[in-house]
Amino acid sequence: MSDNNQPLAGFLAAAEALLRNKVIVATTGDARFAGLMVASALGMAQREIALGQELASARHDVDELAPQPSPFPDPAMALTHLMREGLLDGQDEFYRRLIVDAITRTAVTRPLVVSERERRLAGLE
Amino acid sequence: MEGNALLRLSDWMEGIFACPVRVMALSPLKGGGIQENWTVEAQINGSARDFVLRKDAQATIDASHSRRNEFALIKAAHDSGVTVPEPIGFCDDTSVMGGPFALMAKVPGIGLGPKVVKELTNADRPVLTERLAREMARIHTIRPPQKVLAFLGKPPADFAIAEVRLMRDWLDRLKLSRPGLEWVLRWCELHIPKPRDTVLIHRDFRTGNYMVDHGHLTAILDWEFACWGDPMFDLGWFMAECWRFSRPELEAGGVGERKVFYATYEDESGRKVDDSAVRAYEVLAHCRWAVIALQQGERHTSGREPSLEHALTGKMAEELELMALRLTNPERWRLRHDGGFGA
Numbered sequence: 236m237s238d239n240n241q242p243l244a245g246f247l248a249a250a251e252a253l254l255r256n257k258v259i260v261a262t263t264g265d266a267r268f269a270g271l272m273v274a275s276a277l278g279m280a281q282r283e284i285a286l287g288q289e290l291a292s293a294r295h296d297v298d299e300l301a302p303q304p305s306p307f308p309d310p311a312m313a314l315t316h317l318m319r320e321g322l323l324d325g326q327d328e329f330y331r332r333l334i335v336d337a338i339t340r341t342a343v344t345r346p347l348v349v350s351e352r353e354r355r356l357a358g359l360e
Numbered sequence: 361m362e363g364n365a366l367l368r369l370s371d372w373m374e375g376i377f378a379c380p381v382r383v384m385a386l387s388p389l390k391g392g393g394i395q396e397n398w399t400v401e402a403q404i405n406g407s408a409r410d411f412v413l414r415k416d417a418q419a420t421i422d423a424s425h426s427r428r429n430e431f432a433l434i435k436a437a438h439d440s441g442v443t444v445p446e447p448i449g450f451c452d453d454t455s456v457m458g459g460p461f462a463l464m465a466k467v468p469g470i471g472l473g474p475k476v477v478k479e480l481t482n483a484d485r486p487v488l489t490e491r492l493a494r495e496m497a498r499i500h501t502i503r504p505p506q507k508v509l510a511f512l513g514k515p516p517a518d519f520a521i522a523e524v525r526l527m528r529d530w531l532d533r534l535k536l537s538r539p540g541l542e543w544v545l546r547w548c549e550l551h552i553p554k555p556r557d558t559v560l561i562h563r564d565f566r567t568g569n570y571m572v573d574h575g576h577l578t579a580i581l582d583w584e585f586a587c588w589g590d591p592m593f594d595l596g597w598f599m600a601e602c603w604r605f606s607r608p609e610l611e612a613g614g615v616g617e618r619k620v621f622y623a624t625y626e627d628e629s630g631r632k633v634d635d636s637a638v639r640a641y642e643v644l645a646h647c648r649w650a651v652i653a654l655q656q657g658e659r660h661t662s663g664r665e666p667s668l669e670h671a672l673t674g675k676m677a678e679e680l681e682l683m684a685l686r687l688t689n690p691e692r693w694r695l696r697h698d699g700g701f702g703a
Contacts, residue, residue, distance in 0.1 A: 269668075272668050272669060272672060273668065275672060276668060276671070276672065279675065297539055309537065311537035311538070311539055312537045314537070314539045314542070315537045315538075315539060315542045318539065318542040318543060318545075318546050319528065319542065319546070321546065323543075323546075324546065324550070324693060325690045325693030325694065326690070327690045329543075330543065330685075330689060330690050333539055333540045333543055333685060334540075334682070334685045334686075334689075336539075336540065337540050337678065337681050337682040337685050338682060340678040340681075340682075341678045341679045341681075341682045343678070344675045344676070344678045344679060345675075345676075345678070345679045348679045348682065348683075349682075353682075
Protein backbone atom coordinates (compact mmCIF):
# COMPACT_ATOMS: atom_id res chain seq x y z
CA MET A 236 0.00 0.00 0.00
CA SER A 237 1.39 3.42 -0.84
CA ASP A 238 1.66 5.99 1.93
CA ASN A 239 -0.77 8.21 0.02
CA ASN A 240 -3.53 5.64 0.44
CA GLN A 241 -3.01 5.05 4.15
CA PRO A 242 -5.46 7.76 5.33
CA LEU A 243 -8.15 6.56 2.92
CA ALA A 244 -7.77 2.92 4.05
CA GLY A 245 -8.05 4.00 7.67
CA PHE A 246 -11.13 6.04 6.89
CA LEU A 247 -12.78 3.07 5.16
CA ALA A 248 -11.87 0.73 8.03
CA ALA A 249 -13.44 3.09 10.55
CA ALA A 250 -16.58 3.39 8.41
CA GLU A 251 -16.86 -0.39 8.08
CA ALA A 252 -16.39 -0.94 11.82
CA LEU A 253 -19.06 1.64 12.63
CA LEU A 254 -21.45 0.09 10.15
CA ARG A 255 -20.92 -3.45 11.41
CA ASN A 256 -20.83 -2.70 15.13
CA LYS A 257 -23.47 0.00 15.45
CA VAL A 258 -25.80 -0.18 12.47
CA ILE A 259 -26.02 -3.75 11.14
CA VAL A 260 -26.40 -5.28 14.60
CA ALA A 261 -29.32 -2.97 15.28
CA THR A 262 -31.26 -3.57 12.07
CA THR A 263 -33.21 -6.38 10.44
CA GLY A 264 -34.61 -7.29 7.04
CA ASP A 265 -33.90 -5.02 4.06
CA ALA A 266 -31.95 -2.49 6.12
CA ARG A 267 -29.64 -5.21 7.47
CA PHE A 268 -29.16 -6.65 3.97
CA ALA A 269 -28.31 -3.18 2.63
CA GLY A 270 -25.89 -2.63 5.53
CA LEU A 271 -24.14 -5.93 4.85
CA MET A 272 -23.77 -5.05 1.17
CA VAL A 273 -22.24 -1.67 2.00
CA ALA A 274 -19.91 -3.29 4.56
CA SER A 275 -18.87 -5.83 1.94
CA ALA A 276 -18.10 -3.04 -0.54
CA LEU A 277 -16.10 -1.13 2.08
CA GLY A 278 -14.10 -4.26 2.92
CA MET A 279 -13.36 -4.84 -0.75
CA ALA A 280 -12.22 -1.26 -1.23
CA GLN A 281 -9.79 -1.58 1.71
CA ARG A 282 -8.34 -4.82 0.37
CA GLU A 283 -8.01 -3.33 -3.09
CA ILE A 284 -5.98 -0.47 -1.63
CA ALA A 285 -3.88 -2.88 0.47
CA LEU A 286 -3.15 -5.19 -2.47
CA GLY A 287 -2.81 -2.50 -5.13
CA GLN A 288 0.81 -3.33 -5.96
CA GLU A 289 0.21 -7.09 -6.02
CA LEU A 290 -2.81 -6.65 -8.30
CA ALA A 291 -0.85 -4.51 -10.74
CA SER A 292 2.11 -6.91 -10.66
CA ALA A 293 -0.03 -10.03 -11.25
CA ARG A 294 -1.80 -8.37 -14.16
CA HIS A 295 1.50 -7.19 -15.61
CA ASP A 296 2.91 -10.72 -15.43
CA VAL A 297 -0.02 -12.00 -17.51
CA ASP A 298 0.10 -9.13 -19.97
CA GLU A 299 3.84 -9.61 -20.43
CA LEU A 300 3.18 -12.86 -22.27
CA ALA A 301 1.28 -11.08 -25.04
CA PRO A 302 3.28 -10.71 -28.26
CA GLN A 303 4.80 -7.32 -29.05
CA PRO A 304 4.11 -5.54 -31.33
CA SER A 305 0.48 -6.56 -31.61
CA PRO A 306 -2.41 -5.37 -33.77
CA PHE A 307 -4.66 -5.44 -30.70
CA PRO A 308 -5.29 -2.37 -28.53
CA ASP A 309 -4.33 -4.12 -25.28
CA PRO A 310 -2.37 -7.22 -24.17
CA ALA A 311 -5.44 -9.00 -22.77
CA MET A 312 -7.13 -8.82 -26.16
CA ALA A 313 -4.01 -10.17 -27.85
CA LEU A 314 -3.91 -13.09 -25.39
CA THR A 315 -7.62 -13.72 -25.96
CA HIS A 316 -6.95 -13.99 -29.67
CA LEU A 317 -4.06 -16.42 -29.12
CA MET A 318 -6.12 -18.62 -26.82
CA ARG A 319 -9.08 -18.77 -29.19
CA GLU A 320 -6.63 -19.84 -31.89
CA GLY A 321 -5.34 -22.61 -29.59
CA LEU A 322 -1.84 -21.17 -29.39
CA LEU A 323 -1.56 -21.23 -25.61
CA ASP A 324 -3.26 -24.58 -24.93
CA GLY A 325 -2.33 -25.99 -21.52
CA GLN A 326 0.93 -24.01 -21.19
CA ASP A 327 2.28 -24.29 -17.65
CA GLU A 328 3.85 -20.87 -17.22
CA PHE A 329 0.89 -19.07 -18.73
CA TYR A 330 -1.44 -20.98 -16.41
CA ARG A 331 0.71 -20.13 -13.38
CA ARG A 332 0.48 -16.43 -14.17
CA LEU A 333 -3.26 -16.63 -14.83
CA ILE A 334 -4.00 -18.33 -11.55
CA VAL A 335 -1.78 -15.96 -9.57
CA ASP A 336 -3.74 -13.07 -11.12
CA ALA A 337 -7.07 -14.75 -10.27
CA ILE A 338 -5.93 -15.55 -6.71
CA THR A 339 -4.89 -11.93 -6.15
CA ARG A 340 -8.18 -10.55 -7.47
CA THR A 341 -10.14 -13.04 -5.37
CA ALA A 342 -8.10 -12.07 -2.31
CA VAL A 343 -9.68 -8.65 -2.79
CA THR A 344 -13.24 -9.69 -3.49
CA ARG A 345 -13.64 -12.88 -1.41
CA PRO A 346 -10.52 -13.62 0.66
CA LEU A 347 -12.04 -16.62 2.46
CA VAL A 348 -12.18 -18.52 -0.84
CA VAL A 349 -8.39 -18.36 -1.24
CA SER A 350 -6.47 -21.21 0.40
CA GLU A 351 -3.22 -20.79 2.33
CA ARG A 352 -1.37 -22.64 -0.42
CA GLU A 353 -2.79 -20.27 -3.04
CA ARG A 354 -1.86 -17.24 -0.95
CA ARG A 355 1.72 -18.49 -0.83
CA LEU A 356 1.70 -19.17 -4.57
CA ALA A 357 0.61 -15.58 -5.22
CA GLY A 358 3.09 -14.13 -2.73
CA LEU A 359 0.35 -12.75 -0.51
CA GLU A 360 1.84 -14.03 2.75
CA MET B 361 -48.54 0.18 -5.97
CA GLU B 362 -51.14 2.74 -7.06
CA GLY B 363 -54.82 1.85 -6.74
CA ASN B 364 -55.52 2.04 -10.47
CA ALA B 365 -52.99 -0.71 -11.10
CA LEU B 366 -54.85 -2.97 -8.67
CA LEU B 367 -58.10 -2.25 -10.49
CA ARG B 368 -56.59 -2.85 -13.91
CA LEU B 369 -55.05 -6.10 -12.75
CA SER B 370 -58.38 -7.16 -11.19
CA ASP B 371 -60.14 -6.54 -14.51
CA TRP B 372 -57.55 -8.56 -16.43
CA MET B 373 -57.73 -11.44 -13.95
CA GLU B 374 -61.54 -11.50 -14.21
CA GLY B 375 -61.06 -12.28 -17.87
CA ILE B 376 -58.86 -15.25 -16.94
CA PHE B 377 -60.97 -16.67 -14.11
CA ALA B 378 -64.39 -15.71 -15.56
CA CYS B 379 -65.59 -14.69 -12.09
CA PRO B 380 -65.33 -11.64 -9.81
CA VAL B 381 -61.71 -10.88 -8.85
CA ARG B 382 -60.46 -8.23 -6.47
CA VAL B 383 -56.73 -7.65 -6.20
CA MET B 384 -56.10 -6.52 -2.63
CA ALA B 385 -52.36 -5.85 -2.70
CA LEU B 386 -49.21 -6.00 -4.82
CA SER B 387 -45.85 -6.15 -3.11
CA PRO B 388 -42.35 -6.65 -4.53
CA LEU B 389 -40.66 -9.98 -3.87
CA LYS B 390 -36.99 -10.22 -2.98
CA GLY B 391 -34.64 -12.15 -5.22
CA GLY B 392 -35.02 -12.49 -8.97
CA GLY B 393 -32.01 -10.33 -9.78
CA ILE B 394 -32.89 -10.44 -13.46
CA GLN B 395 -36.68 -10.10 -13.39
CA GLU B 396 -39.17 -8.14 -11.29
CA ASN B 397 -41.35 -10.39 -9.17
CA TRP B 398 -44.43 -9.26 -7.28
CA THR B 399 -46.76 -11.02 -4.85
CA VAL B 400 -50.41 -10.54 -5.75
CA GLU B 401 -52.97 -10.97 -2.98
CA ALA B 402 -56.42 -11.43 -4.48
CA GLN B 403 -59.97 -12.52 -3.76
CA ILE B 404 -61.17 -14.92 -6.44
CA ASN B 405 -64.93 -15.17 -6.24
CA GLY B 406 -64.58 -14.26 -2.56
CA SER B 407 -61.79 -16.73 -1.73
CA ALA B 408 -58.30 -15.48 -0.84
CA ARG B 409 -55.52 -16.64 -3.15
CA ASP B 410 -51.94 -15.51 -3.70
CA PHE B 411 -50.10 -15.31 -6.99
CA VAL B 412 -46.72 -14.25 -8.34
CA LEU B 413 -46.54 -11.70 -11.12
CA ARG B 414 -43.33 -11.82 -13.12
CA LYS B 415 -42.33 -8.87 -15.21
CA ASP B 416 -39.18 -7.85 -17.10
CA ALA B 417 -36.77 -5.71 -15.09
CA GLN B 418 -35.61 -2.38 -16.57
CA ALA B 419 -32.57 -4.09 -18.04
CA THR B 420 -32.28 -7.81 -18.67
CA ILE B 421 -29.25 -9.90 -19.49
CA ASP B 422 -28.53 -11.33 -22.88
CA ALA B 423 -29.73 -14.88 -22.35
CA SER B 424 -33.11 -14.12 -20.83
CA HIS B 425 -36.29 -15.18 -22.62
CA SER B 426 -39.16 -12.73 -22.81
CA ARG B 427 -41.88 -13.18 -20.21
CA ARG B 428 -44.15 -14.62 -22.94
CA ASN B 429 -41.65 -17.28 -23.89
CA GLU B 430 -40.83 -18.11 -20.30
CA PHE B 431 -44.53 -18.58 -19.66
CA ALA B 432 -44.76 -20.99 -22.60
CA LEU B 433 -41.83 -22.97 -21.17
CA ILE B 434 -43.47 -23.23 -17.75
CA LYS B 435 -46.70 -24.40 -19.38
CA ALA B 436 -44.82 -27.05 -21.37
CA ALA B 437 -43.05 -28.23 -18.22
CA HIS B 438 -46.34 -28.26 -16.29
CA ASP B 439 -47.93 -30.37 -19.03
CA SER B 440 -45.02 -32.83 -18.78
CA GLY B 441 -45.48 -33.37 -15.07
CA VAL B 442 -42.68 -31.11 -13.85
CA THR B 443 -43.43 -29.42 -10.53
CA VAL B 444 -43.74 -25.75 -11.43
CA PRO B 445 -45.98 -22.93 -10.19
CA GLU B 446 -49.37 -23.34 -11.86
CA PRO B 447 -49.29 -21.06 -14.93
CA ILE B 448 -52.37 -18.80 -14.79
CA GLY B 449 -52.05 -16.38 -17.70
CA PHE B 450 -49.90 -14.06 -19.73
CA CYS B 451 -50.65 -10.41 -20.48
CA ASP B 452 -48.89 -8.41 -23.17
CA ASP B 453 -51.18 -5.38 -22.82
CA THR B 454 -48.72 -2.85 -21.40
CA SER B 455 -51.53 -0.61 -20.16
CA VAL B 456 -52.26 -3.08 -17.33
CA MET B 457 -48.90 -3.15 -15.51
CA GLY B 458 -46.60 -1.02 -17.64
CA GLY B 459 -45.09 -4.03 -19.41
CA PRO B 460 -45.80 -7.64 -20.34
CA PHE B 461 -46.14 -9.98 -17.40
CA ALA B 462 -46.90 -13.58 -16.49
CA LEU B 463 -49.12 -14.60 -13.60
CA MET B 464 -48.56 -17.84 -11.74
CA ALA B 465 -49.84 -19.43 -8.56
CA LYS B 466 -47.72 -18.64 -5.53
CA VAL B 467 -46.08 -21.68 -4.02
CA PRO B 468 -45.06 -22.03 -0.38
CA GLY B 469 -41.52 -22.44 0.85
CA ILE B 470 -38.09 -20.89 0.67
CA GLY B 471 -35.95 -20.50 -2.41
CA LEU B 472 -32.81 -18.73 -1.29
CA GLY B 473 -29.96 -21.19 -1.95
CA PRO B 474 -27.87 -20.65 1.19
CA LYS B 475 -30.98 -20.95 3.35
CA VAL B 476 -32.19 -24.11 1.61
CA VAL B 477 -28.81 -25.77 2.07
CA LYS B 478 -28.56 -24.71 5.70
CA GLU B 479 -32.06 -25.57 6.87
CA LEU B 480 -32.51 -29.05 5.39
CA THR B 481 -32.43 -31.88 7.91
CA ASN B 482 -30.32 -35.00 7.33
CA ALA B 483 -33.55 -36.90 6.76
CA ASP B 484 -34.72 -34.39 4.13
CA ARG B 485 -31.53 -34.43 2.09
CA PRO B 486 -31.68 -37.80 0.30
CA VAL B 487 -35.41 -37.44 -0.32
CA LEU B 488 -35.00 -34.00 -1.87
CA THR B 489 -31.97 -35.16 -3.89
CA GLU B 490 -34.00 -37.97 -5.43
CA ARG B 491 -36.96 -35.71 -6.08
CA LEU B 492 -34.78 -33.14 -7.84
CA ALA B 493 -33.23 -35.85 -10.00
CA ARG B 494 -36.68 -37.07 -11.05
CA GLU B 495 -37.84 -33.52 -11.81
CA MET B 496 -34.78 -32.92 -13.98
CA ALA B 497 -35.36 -36.20 -15.79
CA ARG B 498 -38.97 -35.16 -16.49
CA ILE B 499 -37.82 -31.89 -18.04
CA HIS B 500 -35.51 -33.92 -20.25
CA THR B 501 -38.45 -35.91 -21.65
CA ILE B 502 -39.42 -32.84 -23.72
CA ARG B 503 -37.80 -33.23 -27.10
CA PRO B 504 -37.58 -31.03 -30.18
CA PRO B 505 -39.45 -30.02 -32.19
CA GLN B 506 -42.36 -28.62 -30.18
CA LYS B 507 -44.73 -26.21 -31.89
CA VAL B 508 -45.39 -24.21 -28.71
CA LEU B 509 -41.65 -23.84 -28.17
CA ALA B 510 -40.82 -22.82 -31.73
CA PHE B 511 -39.15 -19.66 -30.37
CA LEU B 512 -36.29 -21.85 -29.11
CA GLY B 513 -35.21 -22.32 -32.70
CA LYS B 514 -33.31 -25.30 -34.06
CA PRO B 515 -31.14 -27.26 -31.63
CA PRO B 516 -27.42 -26.60 -32.10
CA ALA B 517 -25.40 -29.27 -33.87
CA ASP B 518 -22.95 -29.40 -30.96
CA PHE B 519 -24.36 -27.85 -27.81
CA ALA B 520 -21.06 -27.57 -25.89
CA ILE B 521 -19.31 -25.79 -28.74
CA ALA B 522 -22.30 -23.50 -29.15
CA GLU B 523 -22.14 -22.65 -25.43
CA VAL B 524 -18.44 -21.82 -25.62
CA ARG B 525 -19.09 -19.57 -28.63
CA LEU B 526 -21.97 -17.92 -26.79
CA MET B 527 -19.77 -17.16 -23.77
CA ARG B 528 -17.11 -15.65 -26.03
CA ASP B 529 -19.78 -13.60 -27.76
CA TRP B 530 -21.09 -12.33 -24.41
CA LEU B 531 -17.58 -11.33 -23.33
CA ASP B 532 -17.01 -9.57 -26.65
CA ARG B 533 -20.28 -7.69 -26.30
CA LEU B 534 -19.25 -6.58 -22.82
CA LYS B 535 -15.99 -5.41 -24.44
CA LEU B 536 -14.09 -7.37 -21.82
CA SER B 537 -10.92 -9.36 -22.35
CA ARG B 538 -10.60 -11.91 -19.55
CA PRO B 539 -7.62 -14.21 -20.21
CA GLY B 540 -8.54 -16.45 -17.24
CA LEU B 541 -12.03 -17.10 -18.55
CA GLU B 542 -10.72 -17.55 -22.09
CA TRP B 543 -8.35 -20.25 -20.80
CA VAL B 544 -11.32 -22.08 -19.27
CA LEU B 545 -13.47 -21.69 -22.38
CA ARG B 546 -10.71 -23.12 -24.55
CA TRP B 547 -10.42 -26.08 -22.15
CA CYS B 548 -14.18 -26.62 -22.43
CA GLU B 549 -14.01 -26.42 -26.22
CA LEU B 550 -11.46 -29.25 -26.24
CA HIS B 551 -12.76 -31.42 -23.40
CA ILE B 552 -16.55 -31.44 -23.24
CA PRO B 553 -17.71 -34.61 -25.03
CA LYS B 554 -19.99 -34.30 -28.03
CA PRO B 555 -23.61 -34.52 -26.80
CA ARG B 556 -25.32 -37.88 -27.21
CA ASP B 557 -28.84 -36.46 -26.98
CA THR B 558 -30.80 -33.23 -27.41
CA VAL B 559 -33.70 -32.36 -25.11
CA LEU B 560 -35.24 -29.37 -23.38
CA ILE B 561 -32.80 -28.26 -20.69
CA HIS B 562 -33.66 -25.82 -17.93
CA ARG B 563 -30.13 -24.36 -18.05
CA ASP B 564 -30.41 -22.80 -14.57
CA PHE B 565 -31.46 -25.87 -12.57
CA ARG B 566 -29.63 -25.31 -9.29
CA THR B 567 -30.14 -24.79 -5.61
CA GLY B 568 -31.64 -21.34 -5.32
CA ASN B 569 -33.98 -21.84 -8.26
CA TYR B 570 -36.43 -24.21 -6.64
CA MET B 571 -38.75 -23.83 -3.68
CA VAL B 572 -38.64 -26.09 -0.64
CA ASP B 573 -41.30 -26.20 2.04
CA HIS B 574 -40.44 -28.18 5.18
CA GLY B 575 -37.94 -30.26 3.24
CA HIS B 576 -40.26 -30.95 0.31
CA LEU B 577 -39.94 -29.56 -3.21
CA THR B 578 -42.82 -27.27 -4.16
CA ALA B 579 -41.66 -25.80 -7.50
CA ILE B 580 -38.86 -25.55 -10.04
CA LEU B 581 -38.46 -21.85 -10.84
CA ASP B 582 -36.69 -19.47 -13.24
CA TRP B 583 -37.12 -20.86 -16.72
CA GLU B 584 -35.76 -17.82 -18.48
CA PHE B 585 -32.63 -19.54 -19.86
CA ALA B 586 -34.19 -22.85 -21.04
CA CYS B 587 -33.18 -24.14 -24.46
CA TRP B 588 -32.60 -27.28 -26.54
CA GLY B 589 -29.37 -28.83 -25.42
CA ASP B 590 -27.32 -31.60 -23.88
CA PRO B 591 -29.07 -33.06 -20.80
CA MET B 592 -25.66 -33.52 -19.14
CA PHE B 593 -25.37 -29.71 -19.03
CA ASP B 594 -28.19 -29.51 -16.47
CA LEU B 595 -26.49 -32.13 -14.30
CA GLY B 596 -23.18 -30.28 -14.49
CA TRP B 597 -24.77 -26.93 -13.66
CA PHE B 598 -26.58 -28.46 -10.68
CA MET B 599 -23.43 -30.19 -9.36
CA ALA B 600 -21.06 -27.23 -9.84
CA GLU B 601 -19.30 -26.23 -6.65
CA CYS B 602 -20.44 -22.63 -6.98
CA TRP B 603 -24.03 -23.74 -6.31
CA ARG B 604 -23.34 -25.83 -3.21
CA PHE B 605 -23.13 -22.79 -0.94
CA SER B 606 -22.07 -23.75 2.63
CA ARG B 607 -22.01 -27.51 1.89
CA PRO B 608 -19.35 -28.00 -0.80
CA GLU B 609 -18.94 -31.66 0.21
CA LEU B 610 -22.52 -32.39 -0.89
CA GLU B 611 -21.88 -32.49 -4.61
CA ALA B 612 -25.53 -32.60 -5.65
CA GLY B 613 -26.33 -28.92 -5.21
CA GLY B 614 -25.21 -28.76 -1.57
CA VAL B 615 -28.17 -30.98 -0.84
CA GLY B 616 -27.12 -34.59 -1.35
CA GLU B 617 -24.75 -37.10 -2.80
CA ARG B 618 -23.77 -37.21 -6.45
CA LYS B 619 -24.24 -40.97 -6.73
CA VAL B 620 -27.82 -40.73 -5.37
CA PHE B 621 -28.68 -38.04 -7.88
CA TYR B 622 -27.12 -39.99 -10.76
CA ALA B 623 -28.85 -43.25 -9.84
CA THR B 624 -32.27 -41.64 -9.49
CA TYR B 625 -31.86 -39.64 -12.69
CA GLU B 626 -30.91 -42.80 -14.57
CA ASP B 627 -33.88 -44.66 -13.08
CA GLU B 628 -36.37 -41.94 -14.05
CA SER B 629 -34.96 -41.09 -17.48
CA GLY B 630 -33.63 -44.43 -18.66
CA ARG B 631 -30.57 -42.45 -19.76
CA LYS B 632 -27.05 -43.29 -18.59
CA VAL B 633 -25.27 -40.38 -16.94
CA ASP B 634 -21.98 -39.51 -18.62
CA ASP B 635 -19.89 -38.60 -15.57
CA SER B 636 -17.05 -37.17 -17.65
CA ALA B 637 -19.46 -34.89 -19.48
CA VAL B 638 -21.13 -33.78 -16.24
CA ARG B 639 -17.76 -32.90 -14.68
CA ALA B 640 -16.66 -31.03 -17.79
CA TYR B 641 -19.93 -29.07 -17.75
CA GLU B 642 -19.20 -28.22 -14.10
CA VAL B 643 -16.14 -26.36 -15.36
CA LEU B 644 -18.24 -24.55 -17.96
CA ALA B 645 -20.80 -23.75 -15.24
CA HIS B 646 -18.29 -21.66 -13.29
CA CYS B 647 -17.32 -19.84 -16.45
CA ARG B 648 -20.93 -19.23 -17.51
CA TRP B 649 -21.88 -17.94 -14.06
CA ALA B 650 -18.81 -15.68 -14.12
CA VAL B 651 -19.87 -14.17 -17.45
CA ILE B 652 -23.45 -13.72 -16.21
CA ALA B 653 -22.06 -12.05 -13.07
CA LEU B 654 -20.08 -9.70 -15.30
CA GLN B 655 -23.27 -8.91 -17.25
CA GLN B 656 -25.04 -8.17 -13.99
CA GLY B 657 -22.19 -5.94 -12.92
CA GLU B 658 -22.38 -4.14 -16.26
CA ARG B 659 -26.00 -3.21 -15.54
CA HIS B 660 -24.52 -1.09 -12.74
CA THR B 661 -21.33 0.15 -14.36
CA SER B 662 -23.10 1.15 -17.58
CA GLY B 663 -25.40 3.41 -15.57
CA ARG B 664 -28.46 1.67 -16.97
CA GLU B 665 -29.50 0.29 -13.60
CA PRO B 666 -27.24 1.58 -10.80
CA SER B 667 -27.34 -0.87 -7.91
CA LEU B 668 -24.84 -1.95 -5.28
CA GLU B 669 -26.27 -5.48 -5.49
CA HIS B 670 -25.51 -5.67 -9.24
CA ALA B 671 -22.06 -4.19 -8.64
CA LEU B 672 -21.26 -6.82 -6.00
CA THR B 673 -22.61 -9.60 -8.23
CA GLY B 674 -20.18 -8.43 -10.91
CA LYS B 675 -17.34 -8.87 -8.42
CA MET B 676 -18.25 -12.55 -7.98
CA ALA B 677 -16.65 -13.19 -11.38
CA GLU B 678 -13.22 -13.15 -9.73
CA GLU B 679 -13.79 -16.14 -7.43
CA LEU B 680 -15.71 -18.03 -10.14
CA GLU B 681 -12.79 -17.59 -12.52
CA LEU B 682 -10.45 -18.89 -9.80
CA MET B 683 -12.68 -21.93 -9.19
CA ALA B 684 -12.73 -22.71 -12.91
CA LEU B 685 -8.96 -22.27 -13.21
CA ARG B 686 -8.44 -24.72 -10.33
CA LEU B 687 -10.36 -27.30 -12.38
CA THR B 688 -8.34 -26.73 -15.56
CA ASN B 689 -4.71 -26.88 -14.55
CA PRO B 690 -2.28 -27.98 -17.28
CA GLU B 691 -2.41 -31.58 -16.01
CA ARG B 692 -6.10 -31.65 -16.88
CA TRP B 693 -5.40 -30.48 -20.42
CA ARG B 694 -3.53 -33.69 -20.95
CA LEU B 695 -6.52 -35.82 -19.94
CA ARG B 696 -9.30 -36.43 -22.39
CA HIS B 697 -12.84 -37.28 -21.32
CA ASP B 698 -12.31 -40.94 -22.17
CA GLY B 699 -9.32 -40.95 -19.78
CA GLY B 700 -11.51 -39.54 -17.06
CA PHE B 701 -10.99 -36.54 -14.89
CA GLY B 702 -13.34 -37.54 -12.16
CA ALA B 703 -12.88 -36.80 -8.50
